[in-house]
Amino acid sequence: MTAFSPRPVVSKPASKSASPESNVTVGNLPPADSQKRVSEWMKSFQDRVCQGLEEADGVGKFQQDAWERPEGGGGRSRVMRDGNVFEQGGVNFSEVWGDQLPPSILAQRPEAAGHSFYATGTSMVLHPKNPHIPTVHLNYRYFEAGPVWWFGGGIDLTPFYPVEEDVVHFHKTLKEACDRHNPEYYNTFKLWCDEYFYLKHRDETRGVGGIFFDYQDNSGTLYPLSYPGSQADTVAADYAEKVGPVADRSWEDVFSFSQSCGLAFLPSYTPIVQKRKNTKYGDRERNFQLYRRGRYVEFNLVYDRGTIFGLQTNGRTESILMSLPPLVRWEYNYQPEPGSPEARLYEIFLKPQDWVNWKG
Amino acid sequence: MTAFSPRPVVSKPASKSASPESNVTVGNLPPADSQKRVSEWMKSFQDRVCQGLEEADGVGKFQQDAWERPEGGGGRSRVMRDGNVFEQGGVNFSEVWGDQLPPSILAQRPEAAGHSFYATGTSMVLHPKNPHIPTVHLNYRYFEAGPVWWFGGGIDLTPFYPVEEDVVHFHKTLKEACDRHNPEYYNTFKLWCDEYFYLKHRDETRGVGGIFFDYQDNSGTLYPLSYPGSQADTVAADYAEKVGPVADRSWEDVFSFSQSCGLAFLPSYTPIVQKRKNTKYGDRERNFQLYRRGRYVEFNLVYDRGTIFGLQTNGRTESILMSLPPLVRWEYNYQPEPGSPEARLYEIFLKPQDWVNWKG
Numbered sequence: 001m002t003a004f005s006p007r008p009v010v011s012k013p014a015s016k017s018a019s020p021e022s023n024v025t026v027g028n029l030p031p032a033d034s035q036k037r038v039s040e041w042m043k044s045f046q047d048r049v050c051q052g053l054e055e056a057d058g059v060g061k062f063q064q065d066a067w068e069r070p071e072g073g074g075g076r077s078r079v080m081r082d083g084n085v086f087e088q089g090g091v092n093f094s095e096v097w098g099d100q101l102p103p104s105i106l107a108q109r110p111e112a113a114g115h116s117f118y119a120t121g122t123s124m125v126l127h128p129k130n131p132h133i134p135t136v137h138l139n140y141r142y143f144e145a146g147p148v149w150w151f152g153g154g155i156d157l158t159p160f161y162p163v164e165e166d167v168v169h170f171h172k173t174l175k176e177a178c179d180r181h182n183p184e185y186y187n188t189f190k191l192w193c194d195e196y197f198y199l200k201h202r203d204e205t206r207g208v209g210g211i212f213f214d215y216q217d218n219s220g221t222l223y224p225l226s227y228p229g230s231q232a233d234t235v236a237a238d239y240a241e242k243v244g245p246v247a248d249r250s251w252e253d254v255f256s257f258s259q260s261c262g263l264a265f266l267p268s269y270t271p272i273v274q275k276r277k278n279t280k281y282g283d284r285e286r287n288f289q290l291y292r293r294g295r296y297v298e299f300n301l302v303y304d305r306g307t308i309f310g311l312q313t314n315g316r317t318e319s320i321l322m323s324l325p326p327l328v329r330w331e332y333n334y335q336p337e338p339g340s341p342e343a344r345l346y347e348i349f350l351k352p353q354d355w356v357n358w359k360g
Numbered sequence: 361m362t363a364f365s366p367r368p369v370v371s372k373p374a375s376k377s378a379s380p381e382s383n384v385t386v387g388n389l390p391p392a393d394s395q396k397r398v399s400e401w402m403k404s405f406q407d408r409v410c411q412g413l414e415e416a417d418g419v420g421k422f423q424q425d426a427w428e429r430p431e432g433g434g435g436r437s438r439v440m441r442d443g444n445v446f447e448q449g450g451v452n453f454s455e456v457w458g459d460q461l462p463p464s465i466l467a468q469r470p471e472a473a474g475h476s477f478y479a480t481g482t483s484m485v486l487h488p489k490n491p492h493i494p495t496v497h498l499n500y501r502y503f504e505a506g507p508v509w510w511f512g513g514g515i516d517l518t519p520f521y522p523v524e525e526d527v528v529h530f531h532k533t534l535k536e537a538c539d540r541h542n543p544e545y546y547n548t549f550k551l552w553c554d555e556y557f558y559l560k561h562r563d564e565t566r567g568v569g570g571i572f573f574d575y576q577d578n579s580g581t582l583y584p585l586s587y588p589g590s591q592a593d594t595v596a597a598d599y600a601e602k603v604g605p606v607a608d609r610s611w612e613d614v615f616s617f618s619q620s621c622g623l624a625f626l627p628s629y630t631p632i633v634q635k636r637k638n639t640k641y642g643d644r645e646r647n648f649q650l651y652r653r654g655r656y657v658e659f660n661l662v663y664d665r666g667t668i669f670g671l672q673t674n675g676r677t678e679s680i681l682m683s684l685p686p687l688v689r690w691e692y693n694y695q696p697e698p699g700s701p702e703a704r705l706y707e708i709f710l711k712p713q714d715w716v717n718w719k720g
Contacts, residue, residue: 065693077692081692202677311560317561317562322692328687328690332437332448
């Protein structure tokens with residue numbers, strides 16, 4: 001990897017660079033070693049996740065590729081293939097910097113225009129072999145650009161043959177992590193996740209959701225309503241009523257929250273792996289899993305802002321698209337048989353539900 | 361299908377609605393029955409293509425779904441599955457209308473803002489079973505919106521284990537169709553195709569190209585340089601030097617050219633099917649085909665304007681995504697073995713080449 005980037009210089013005073021509507025208090029700058037602290041956390045988090053997944057798999061091991069980005073930065077991509085549990089799993093750490101954020105992000109953070117940026121994060125997608133084990137995705141990231149900084153990320157679960165107690169366990173574990181920081185977090189970021197991981201052209205959520213957040217800084221605004229990736233206008237409109245401002249947060253508060261979310265992953269997911277890894281399946285379940293993986297591809301290539309950011313910033317394509325499943329099926333006009341387990345997925349689990357209070 | 365749409369009214373005189381820079385001479389309006397004539401051609405073209413493909417397959421038959429679009433219009437989707445030659449093939453006719461074109465098109469045709477639109481077209485993607493037969497895609501379409509109208513479309517070939525004589529045959533057949541109308545067409549639209557079917561994040565063309573054009577109207581401009589889907593800036597810059605204006609064309613001229621392109625499809629492709637359908641293949645070739653099909657998915661979901669137009673205008677998702685292959689593989693960091701047939705694909709066929717004059 002090339003030399004560590006200098007911190008982007010805050011070249012304009014806050015009163016000029018921040019728009020009057022902005023909630024960003026630039027007086028509350030990140031600590032001097034913010035980039036180093038976050039990237040070291042992201043790396044140690046990658047290590048921890050890989051170790052936990054190797055233990056859960058029992059056989060598969062991660063192989064690492066370290067890579068450099070010509071314009072600045074690099075990363076380490078780790079892939080497990082043909083494990084006992086995981087058909088393919090990728091856990092990526094990256095750290096990139098450059099002269100200017102791409103237009104899709106500048107539209108949301110106009111204060112960053114004309115400033116260099118720094119971004120670091122860890123992302124993960126696991127494609128288990130057994131269709132009774134859900135696919136899971138995670139991504140935590142941090143940005144600095146001129147006067148602004150923010151944390152983003154989330155985690156979401158995509159089952160094929162879901163078991164309700166697993167879904168409830170997953171959401172409760174995330175809620176506990178959120179609640180340690182702010183009682184508003186889980187509800188807000190659960191809703192945001194349902195909105196974000198929504199395939200408009202299918203009128204389906206990607207799976208049973210989880211939590212998702214972006215642009216979390218020292219302001220009191222949890223959900224910026226102008227969020228450009230917003231897919232479901234009706235859900236977005238709900239926020240205006242449901243989500244009020246929270247008390248101001250420091251950089252340390254938001255970083256600490258992001259870490260708690262990351263640490264919640266293994267306990268939210270590995271118990272599901274243990275419970276379902278020996279459930280029998282046949283061609284029917286496998287074919288349905290391959291078909292549903294197509295939705296994962298559709299989401300990642302059409303909507304996912306992480307993918308779009310990576311491709312727009314000349315990221316490493318193989319690392320960005322490592323999230324795509326190893327084998328996928330499309331079938332024209334497939335409809336699940338009424339009353340089947342496949343139909344149950346569509347009827348219950350591909351719509352937003354209140355999983356923490358789920359009574360069935 | 362709901363009742364036929366009324367022709368969008370040209371509500372402003374040309375001098376007001378067309379910008380001073382516009383090349384569109386609105387005085388040259390389409391004939392009064394333009395929509396009916398083009399949509400009937402598109403339907404008869406769909407019939408002809410399906411019949412030719414059933415003959416080429418020998419076993420497979422197309423099944424039709426007719427559908428309606430709630431906002432106006434509809435179509436008929438035809439799919440062949442598990443044929444002798446074609447693992448899956450889809451041929452779609454559609455005809456849609458509405459109050460306003462989506463922003464992506466209005467950016468290119470600002471004169472259409474505030475006007476209702478009409479669009480009709482036929483599109484096709486074939487995924488053969490045998491990896492020695494190329495995948496092929498075709499799409500011809502027609503738009504009217506207020507003072508503007510245009511034809512667009514093209515055809516491109518995506519081989520896995522290409523044979524040079526097949527590629528030359530394909531391009532020569534297209535060139536002959538183009539040359540009957542204008543000596544500039546083939547070179548211009550071949551370059552445009554190389555530019556359009558380019559995967560920037562892979563630095564690969566999708567296949568060996570063919571022809572592609574859009575916004576063809578009664579102006580003398582073949583290639584509008586501000587074309588927003590442009591992927592390869594260097595190629596776009598080349599146009600400014602290579603492509604001059606052609607003599608003004610009438611609506612009939614452009615419609616006739618579009619029909620000639622459509623009619624060139626069967627003779628450009630079915631001889632390749634006949635020559636290669638009995639070539640033996642094994643797991644290696646099949647696995648490579650499934651892997652390369654992933655690029656098709658990446659192109660269609662990330663770049664393809666037909667797909668994006670369909671999803672943006674609330675088109676029928678199953679018909680739009682019928683182009684996606686029935687089975688696809690992704691493999692992290694795959695590199696073809698040096699000197700292998702797979703490496704030859706990358707080295708020769710995934711770069712723009714002068715196929716009509718190809719000497720090998």
